[in-house]
Each structure stands twice: as structure tokens, then as C-alpha cells.
Amino acid sequence: MKYYSLEHKAPNVSFKEAVINGIAPDKGLYFPEKISPLPASFFETIESLSNEEIAYQAIRQFIGDEIDEKSLRSIIAETVSFDFPLVSLSENVATLELFHGPTMAFKDVGARFMARCLGHFAETTEKKQDVTVLVATSGDTGGAVASGFLGVEGVKVVILYPSGKVSDIQEKQLTTLGQNIVALEVDGTFDDCQAMVKTAFLDTDITQKRQLTSANSINVARWLPQCFYFLFAYKQTKKASKELVFSVPSGNFGNICAGMVAYKLGMPVQQFIASVNENDIVPRFLENGNYTPKPSVATISNAMDVGDPSNFIRIRELFNNNFEALSEMLTSYSYSDTETRTAMKELHTTYNYTADPHGAVGYLGLKKHQEKAPQTLGIFLETAHPIKFLDVVEDALAIKVNIPEVIEGLIQKKKEALFIKNYAEFKDYMMRS
């Protein structure tokens, strides 16, 4: 499969090159040349297929012959080796829990798939050179990437995170793994970390010494495998024979965009709802056709605090930049922190369900849509385990949440990070290690 840049000023590349480059030289996002629907029989018989088989059929065309069947099947088996339960809350509302992976957020799926693809390419490249994955994180991404790449041969991971600005659990997820994972604790903000990463990619002293790649959410190997669990959900709801609605708590819009890829593969869906917090760029766009990025505002659903959603351009491309066609499939609603807390309480008292703030925003968008479409079966995605947002959850629900054993174990582990004050120190580390 070939990929083109959405800026249209860079050469088309293979899947492998798209994964290694991350972003095209003209700064455009890569997009597959063609998306062919799966045969009708795939959807008719989906209940008889294993998750691994569903994932294999869905991703095969995006990789072509660049990874042999046996290797691809084993990459997939390792990627989806945990549960994706659809928990029914009422006759017409269910939640798809995406937090049963090692770092308890949906980003595990994309990170694990990308890590194994890179590992495969490193193994099969003649001139053996380790790849260094550089990533800046404000929280969840770093943990998912660290865990996903742990022990992958031929790949080193360097994670930059802002000192004192990630939660304790998140910091431990980044700093306690060892092996091929190095955490750099930066004296600065997330934006400073991001700026250092960007500068390193342009710094020829570093790039002559190490082959750098990024693992942020625009990488095609993180984006595309996220279509898997939309199909797993469809499989679990087929018996109900109701029209499906997916409500996706959205920040950079990679997750929902992958859901729309499943739709392009032929999965029957009535509507996608992009549920957002007060960062409401997309609802505004769908209202008036003007896409106007804004600086992000901080909310309690902080993984969605994004003022210029990077993957939204891919959603527009999926609909050939046709505003009307897009508006028919996509609705978007924005919610305040107060509304989010109220939704968390409602889920807890009405359904005895403890949701994290991101999932609660998804629930709100779904409820709003179902006022007009009550016969549908609505699924909101629960993108993280509530324990990852312990303070918010305990405060909103006035309860104590039990800490799972894995987290207890994690909190006991010893943090190892290198403290970095500025770019010079960072560069020094990159040159000598």
C-alpha cells in the first residue's frame, strides 16, 4: 500500500516508510491511497471470527506485502491480547471498555501495534541500525509507548516529560521499566518537551548519529489499528440488529477517525458522535464550516485538551473534503467540566457504573444524540480506567476508589529518570548514549 501526504508536496511512500518517517517531509499527514471495503460475507459472519482474525482482515490491505502473513498475524496477536468488553448499561446504551491493556488506556492498542511493526522492520532490514523513538508526553502517550516498546529489539525509546506535571501513576509508568526505555525528566512544560523533540529531528549532529522516529498519534501504525475495536464492538452487537451509534471522547481525533475507517471498510453505523470538552473546534466547524484552531483550555478530561486536533484533516479526507457528506455521518457536542461531573454522578447512581471523565463526556454526547434517535444502540467508548483520574473521580462521586493491585505494585517501584535542564543537556545525552 502506498501513502500520500495530505500536503501533496512530498513523494508517495510505502507503509514501512510512512511508519518510520511518522510525518511526511512537507509536514503533511500520511493517508492510504485507497480504502477498499471488505466483502459483505466478512460482516455477515463476523460473529464466528476471532478478534485476531477480524483485525487481520481489517489491516491487511493497509500493509500489503510489506509484512508477511505469519509475522503480521503474530504482531496482531500480541497487540490485541487483552479484553475489549462491551458493557451493557441499559437496553440502548453500552460502553466499550478500552482500558484492559497494560497502561489502562486505549492508546495501548496503537502503541503496541506500532512498536511491533518497527521491531519487525528493524529485524528485517539488512543494514542493522537501531531506531530511536523520541516522544514527548503530557501523560498517557508516554506510558503506552513505553510499555508497548518494552523489550522490542532494535528499538530504543527516549521519553521526555515535564517535571512535576504528570500524575504519580503516569510518572511511574514512564520511569520504572528500564531495558530499552529511558525517561528524561525535563525542567519545563509539555510544550518545552515537544519543542526539544522537534529541534532534535532537525539537528543533523543527532540525526547523523541515530535514526530517529516519532511515536505520536499521527503515525499511521498508531492510527489504523484503532479500527479493530470498533469491529469487535460490532461483532458483539450484531445479534441486537439495531442501528449503531458510536460516541467517541475526542482530543486529537485519531480514535474516532479510525472508527470511521471501519465504516469505510463497510461496517454498518448510523452515526459517529465526537464528544469533546470545552475545546470545541470541531463542533464549531460542523456548525458553520469554519475550522478555527484555538489555544487549548485545561479541563478535567485533560487528554482531550487539544486546540487544533491533528487527525481531523484525515476525517475530512475520508469524506473527500465534502462538508455535507461528512456532516451526515459526524455530529459533535461540547461539554463543560460541571456537566461532565454531573454525568459521572448520573452513571454512578443510575447504572452503578464508575466512568472516568473522558468516558463521561462520551456518554453525554451519546445521550444527546439518542434524544433524536431513541431506537439506536448507542456505544460510548471508555478510553481510560477511572483509576488514572483518581482525584477527579473520587471528588465527583464522593467515594473512595479501590486501587487495583497492579497499580499498587507500580507505585512501590523506584523511579529512574535523567533530569534535563535545557536542549544542550538533552543533546549531550543523545550524542553520548
Ligand SMILES: *Cc1c(COP(=O)(O)O)cnc(C)c1O
Ligand atoms: C488520548 C486520549 C483521548 C483522545 O483520543 P484522540 O484519539 O486524541 O481523540 C481520550 N481519552 C483518553 C483517556 C486519552 O488518553
